[in-house]
Amino acid sequence: MINFEEELKKFKPSLEIDQAEEAIYKNDLRDVTDILEDMMKEVKIASGNKRF
Amino acid sequence: MNCIKCNMPLENVYVCPHCGHVDKVAKKIIYSSNWHYNQGLAKAKVRDLSGAVTSLSQSLKYNKRNTDARNLLGLIYYQMGEIVAALSEWVISVHFQERNNIAADYIQAIQNNPAKLKAANKVIQKYNLALSYMQENNADLAIIELKRVVNMSPTYIRAYQLLGLLYMQRKQYAAARKVLMRAVKVDRNNMTTLRYLKEVNRLHGKPEKNQHGRKEEFMQINDPNPIVIEEGSGQNYADYNTGFLSFINILIGIVIGAAVIWLLIVPSITKTKASEYNQAVVEYSAQISERNKNIDDLQNQITDLKSQLAQYETTASNTVDDAGASEQKLIEAASNYLQQNLQDAGMLIAEIEPAAITNAQEKKIYNIIKEATKSSVTETLYANGKDSFDKKDYVGAIDGMTKVLRMDDSYSYAVFYMGRSYQLLGDTGNAAGYYKRLIQSYPNSDLIDDARKYLNQLGDTSSIDAVDISSSDTSDTTDSSDNSSDSSDNSSDSGDNSNDSSDNSGDNTGDGLSDNGDGSGE
Numbered sequence: 375m376i377n378f379e380e381e382l383k384k385f386k387p388s389l390e391i392d393q394a395e396e397a398i399y400k401n402d403l404r405d406v407t408d409i410l411e412d413m414m415k416e417v418k419i420a421s422g423n424k425r426f
Numbered sequence: 427m428n429c430i431k432c433n434m435p436l437e438n439v440y441v442c443p444h445c446g447h448v449d450k451v452a453k454k455i456i457y458s459s460n461w462h463y464n465q466g467l468a469k470a471k472v473r474d475l476s477g478a479v480t481s482l483s484q485s486l487k488y489n490k491r492n493t494d495a496r497n498l499l500g501l502i503y504y505q506m507g508e509i510v511a512a513l514s515e516w517v518i519s520v521h522f523q524e525r526n527n528i529a530a531d532y533i534q535a536i537q538n539n540p541a542k543l544k545a546a547n548k549v550i551q552k553y554n555l556a557l558s559y560m561q562e563n564n565a566d567l568a569i570i571e572l573k574r575v576v577n578m579s580p581t582y583i584r585a586y587q588l589l590g591l592l593y594m595q596r597k598q599y600a601a602a603r604k605v606l607m608r609a610v611k612v613d614r615n616n617m618t619t620l621r622y623l624k625e626v627n628r629l630h631g632k633p634e635k636n637q638h639g640r641k642e643e644f645m646q647i648n649d650p651n652p653i654v655i656e657e658g659s660g661q662n663y664a665d666y667n668t669g670f671l672s673f674i675n676i677l678i679g680i681v682i683g684a685a686v687i688w689l690l691i692v693p694s695i696t697k698t699k700a701s702e703y704n705q706a707v708v709e710y711s712a713q714i715s716e717r718n719k720n721i722d723d724l725q726n727q728i729t730d731l732k733s734q735l736a737q738y739e740t741t742a743s744n745t746v747d748d749a750g751a752s753e754q755k756l757i758e759a760a761s762n763y764l765q766q767n768l769q770d771a772g773m774l775i776a777e778i779e780p781a782a783i784t785n786a787q788e789k790k791i792y793n794i795i796k797e798a799t800k801s802s803v804t805e806t807l808y809a810n811g812k813d814s815f816d817k818k819d820y821v822g823a824i825d826g827m828t829k830v831l832r833m834d835d836s837y838s839y840a841v842f843y844m845g846r847s848y849q850l851l852g853d854t855g856n857a858a859g860y861y862k863r864l865i866q867s868y869p870n871s872d873l874i875d876d877a878r879k880y881l882n883q884l885g886d887t888s889s890i891d892a893v894d895i896s897s898s899d900t901s902d903t904t905d906s907s908d909n910s911s912d913s914s915d916n917s918s919d920s921g922d923n924s925n926d927s928s929d930n931s932g933d934n935t936g937d938g939l940s941d942n943g944d945g946s947g948e
Contacts, residue, residue, distance in 0.1 A: 376625045378595045385588050387554040389510040391547045397514045405490040406455050407427040 427452055438491040459489035466498060475502050475583070475613040493523045500529060506613065507582030509536075509546045549579040556588065565592055576605075581612045583619070590622050599630030745782070752782035756792060763795045769806070772799025776807055776829035800833045807833060808840060820847040838868040842877060844893075854884045862892035 389397050428435050429442035429449065436442060440453035466481030479502055485495040500515035513536070516529035524530075536543055552575045559568035572589040575582055586609035593602035603626045609619045755774045762771035775796050783789050811826025824847045830840035845860030861881040865874060881887060 376591075376594070376622070378591065381591055382560060382588075382595075385557060385560075385584065387557055388508070388550045388584070390550050390554075391510060391513075391543060394510045394513045394517070397510055398517055401514055401518060403490050403518065405486065406458075406488045407452070408490075410451065410455075411427055 438489065438493075455488050456492075459485045459492045459495065461485075462488065463492060463495040463498070466495065466502075469615075470498065470502055473611075473613065474615040475506055476616040478502050479506075491522045493519050493527060493529070496522075497527070497529045497532070500532065504532075505581055507549065507579045507584065509543075509550065545578065549575055549582060552578070553582070553585055553588075556585075560588075560592070565596065568592060576608075580608075583609050583613050583616060586612070587616075587618050587622060590619075590626075594622065594626060594629070599626050602626050603630070752778045753788065756783065756788055756795075759795050759799075760791055763798065768799045768802050771795055772803030772833070773807075775799055776803060776833050778832075780832065796833060804830055804834045804837065808837065811840065811843060815843055815847060818850075820851050823847040824851075836867075838864060838871040838873060841868070841893075842871075842873045845877065845880065849880060849884065854887070855890055856893065858884050858887035858890045859893035862887070862890065863894075866892050 427449070429445060429447055431447045432442060432445040434442055434444040436449060436452050438456070440449050440456050441447070442449065462481045462485035466478040466485060469475075469478035469481055479499065482495045482499040482502070485492055486499065489495075496515050496519040500512040500519065502512075503509075503515060504512035513533065516532050519529040520527050520533065552571050556568040556571035556575065559565070559571060569589065569592050572585050572592070575585040576589060579585070586605050590602045590606040590609065593599070593605060603623065606619055606623045606626065609616065610623065613619065755778050759771040759774035759778070762768070762774065772795075775792065778792065780792070783792055807826060807830045811823050811830060814820075814822035814826050823843060827840040827844045827847065830837050831844070834840075841860050841864045845857045845864065848854075848860065849857035858881060861877045861884075864871060864877045865881070868874065871877075
């Protein structure tokens with residue numbers, strides 16, 4: 375059973391052409407490699423803290 | 427990500443280009459990304475656009491530098507009507523790989539076609555306008571705008587979905603199903619679309635197929651906003667409210683209007699013109715008839731005038747001839763008179779018609795000769811006339827008696843035989859005139875009783891006047907004084923004549939009685 379009001383709320387306005395730049399900047403470009411790098415950085419930081 | 431041995435960056439590769447170290451983690455990441463890319467490509471080929479978007483997004487989550495996956499994702503967004511999303515993906519793709527990147531061509535193609543870009547932007551604006559109408563609880567206007575959106579952009583999935591949802595909300599399930607089926611044609615496995623379709627089928631039941639197992643190519647939807655979906659004619663979404671159909675409707679209206687004008691107004695105009703034409707023909711015919719009548723009248727007048735002219739010419743000719751003959755006779759009479767041949771002179775004078783003499787000198791000569799010869803020729807002329815009467819030559823008798831009366835208008839026997847001759851010729855008018863003349867002018871004549879008797883035989887003669895014998899006389903008033911002595915002479919002559927008449931009465935009476943017997947016998 376569909377709740378029409380809820381379904382209608384899911385529809386959001388589309389971005390117009392002149393808003394494309396904004397959309398590009400808002401795009402989440404983080405991938406698995408970035409996540410791994412972040413994790414490795416955190417691991418390095420954590421290991422460095424243990425040495426000291 | 428950098429190489430763990432030489433710390434050189436590894437961009438979209440798992441073998442270090444510097445030291446040749448194979449990074450297993452990077453390899454797994456790139457393989458996973460490629461695997462999802464392949465999945466996305468396979469789904470895109472079977473028009474599972476939503477599934478492809480999911481797979482490609484997953485691929486980019488593994489490897490954001492997977493240019494092929496990003497470019498394909500942009501293409502799929504473009505196919506779904508999400509222009510801005512497509513441009514975003516292509517711009518990012520170019521950002522990661524500036525050279526040998528087809529995304530640059532895609533961007534260039536869009537930028538080189540401003541009209542298409544403007545149309546795409548207009549589609550987005552209308553979609554956003556429909557959303558704003560919905561927020562204002564104005565679903566009718568939202569539906570109208572969404573119809574325009576799907577007409578302008580037949581692959582705009584979100585517009586189909588929203589339109590279908592609005593139809594479902596308005597319980598127009600058939601229309602909702604058609605719209606959603608159209609969305610399914612573009613994107614087969616879109617979860618939202620399938621969910622809506624399932625709900626429509628649950629609420630309204632599944633659509634029936636025709637006998638050939640094929641959906642009808644055109645289907646009329648019985649709702650206030652009718653829609654026609656062309657299932658077999660490609661990509662266009664058709665609607666009765668399209669510009670083309672409006673043009674067709676206007677054209678049909680013009681044709682119907684022209685037909686109405688041709689069938690109703692033109693015959694009326696033609697009838698009016700025919701009536702005016704007939705009326706004009708009648709008027710012109712009347713005018714022509716009147717003109718013809720006038721022409722006939724004028725022709726008759728011309729004929730009458732010609733006949734009158736001919737008559738006048740004949741009369742004038744006769745008058746001239748008579749005048750010439752009378753003058754000739756007068757000259758001959760004058761010649762005989764000068765030669766003392768009074769008998770011949772008198773006979774010629776008696777033949778002259780007094781009215782033919784118009785000259786005063788001639789009249790004077792005529793009267794002199796007439797007075798001089800009257801006594802010598804009257805008896806002879808009477809005898810000739812009587813002889814003609816006895817021979818039943820009544821015309822000759824009239825001529826003879828006329829000569830007698832010319833010479834002596836008081837000769838009562840000549841008057842009587844004039845009446846008898848006319849009566850025997852059947853000219854009752856002249857006969858009655860002479861009888862009346864005799865009765866009125868010669869009441870003591872011994873022929874008076876006979877005259878009355880014959881007058882009674884003629885019947886009703888009350889309208890006939892007595893013949894005026896003296897009217898033909900040529901006695902000129904100017905000569906009255908000159909002729910006074912002649913008149914006295916004439917009176918004595920008349921006395922002689924009366925004596926002569928008395929002398930002749932016995933014979934004439936006897937003749938008259940015998941003639942009466944002949945006349946009655948005739």
